[in-house]
Amino acid sequence: MRKTRKNRNTPELIIKKSLEMFNKQGERNVTTNHIAQQLDLSTGNLYYHYGSKDEIILELARRYTNEFNEIIQRSISNSVEFGSIIQLLEDIIGLRWEYRFIMHGKFGMFPFNENIKSTYFATEHSNIELPASRFFQKLYDFGIFNIQQQDLDLLARQFSLLQEAWLSMQILNMPTRPSTEIISAGRHYMLKFIYPTLNKEWQCKCDSVFLAEPPSTATLFTSPQ
Amino acid sequence: MRKTRKNRNTPELIIKKSLEMFNKQGERNVTTNHIAQQLDLSTGNLYYHYGSKDEIILELARRYTNEFNEIIQRSISNSVEFGSIIQLLEDIIGLRWEYRFIMHGKFGMFPFNENIKSTYFATEHSNIELPASRFFQKLYDFGIFNIQQQDLDLLARQFSLLQEAWLSMQILNMPTRPSTEIISAGRHYMLKFIYPTLNKEWQCKCDSVFLAEPPSTATLFTSPQ
Numbered sequence: 001m002r003k004t005r006k007n008r009n010t011p012e013l014i015i016k017k018s019l020e021m022f023n024k025q026g027e028r029n030v031t032t033n034h035i036a037q038q039l040d041l042s043t044g045n046l047y048y049h050y051g052s053k054d055e056i057i058l059e060l061a062r063r064y065t066n067e068f069n070e071i072i073q074r075s076i077s078n079s080v081e082f083g084s085i086i087q088l089l090e091d092i093i094g095l096r097w098e099y100r101f102i103m104h105g106k107f108g109m110f111p112f113n114e115n116i117k118s119t120y121f122a123t124e125h126s127n128i129e130l131p132a133s134r135f136f137q138k139l140y141d142f143g144i145f146n147i148q149q150q151d152l153d154l155l156a157r158q159f160s161l162l163q164e165a166w167l168s169m170q171i172l173n174m175p176t177r178p179s180t181e182i183i184s185a186g187r188h189y190m191l192k193f194i195y196p197t198l199n200k201e202w203q204c205k206c207d208s209v210f211l212a213e214p215p216s217t218a219t220l221f222t223s224p225q
Numbered sequence: 226m227r228k229t230r231k232n233r234n235t236p237e238l239i240i241k242k243s244l245e246m247f248n249k250q251g252e253r254n255v256t257t258n259h260i261a262q263q264l265d266l267s268t269g270n271l272y273y274h275y276g277s278k279d280e281i282i283l284e285l286a287r288r289y290t291n292e293f294n295e296i297i298q299r300s301i302s303n304s305v306e307f308g309s310i311i312q313l314l315e316d317i318i319g320l321r322w323e324y325r326f327i328m329h330g331k332f333g334m335f336p337f338n339e340n341i342k343s344t345y346f347a348t349e350h351s352n353i354e355l356p357a358s359r360f361f362q363k364l365y366d367f368g369i370f371n372i373q374q375q376d377l378d379l380l381a382r383q384f385s386l387l388q389e390a391w392l393s394m395q396i397l398n399m400p401t402r403p404s405t406e407i408i409s410a411g412r413h414y415m416l417k418f419i420y421p422t423l424n425k426e427w428q429c430k431c432d433s434v435f436l437a438e439p440p441s442t443a444t445l446f447t448s449p450q
Contacts, residue, residue: 026337
């Protein structure tokens, strides 16, 4: 017999378990029944807190975009230093890996679900795209880029899209890979992407990162070898 | 009463209709029943030709990677000219748009379907990645890149991944958009990506493309505005 215990925060448990299962098995293979089962809940109890799988997905997407925004906002208020930019990059990759089913969803699930699509992208625009764009503008004003102002916004968006796509492909290789490995490989991958757009001084800073910790081909590449 | 007419090439009709429906509605929303219905076939007749939806997907993936390979092989045997590289870029983007459900699948569907995952990536590796990598090597040997040899393979793969991810995002905006528009926007998007890695001469060639036909912000960006 299933019973919900008192004193446990059921909505929070549902959210945590859903994230874990979506990441591991793929959102499309996980139903609300599976989630309830794993938590030893009745499906009715789950529906009492979240009316549908979509509602769980939207709550996770809301948390993800809010956390993303907070990380960037903190960085915008700091001074521009190489070390703190590497830290920002690592924080973002770590967060994206934590919510990695959303990267898949963005390419595969959201486009055909009008409810998730419109709600998610409204949040993404204000909590990810705009702050990221402001952060790239700050770097540009500081003079680290060797590109034209008119290409800055495109660079910011390509940076973001490539990071998401790369993470999506990593799930192919090892969905349960430790986040420390992903963060280290992702840092190299994204520095290599941005390298040709940097001024000489910042290219040297990147070179010293590559020298100290040479990126392994196996971790950089995106498809199964 | 449903009847299959004689004289029609049923397997070919199934493939064409499946591609059309996968692209338009998303592969996950299309069942073999839907496909049979649209073709006025019995489900049994469909299963006589293709034992499952996976078999249809794999046949489409096989055609896509073969055509991709052929386009690149043709280009490898030509001399290196700016015009023919633009042509190659347009051909590839056009082909990818024609089979766009596969881009979605790669990020969203394949990772959790072992059968499709292993079969697709074996073909992708030999028919897309290796030829693309050889083509980038040819461009490098010709001297158009201002990067180091050791970064060439990474550039080729980033180029490919970004192209796929960008196309995936275009489906969000308009899955039925005419391929001519996509090809034109995609050409600009990918030239902008590769621009900082090119030597001065080839940057000038790109500049003249941008001048003649300025990329519109709306078509370049990936998310709904």
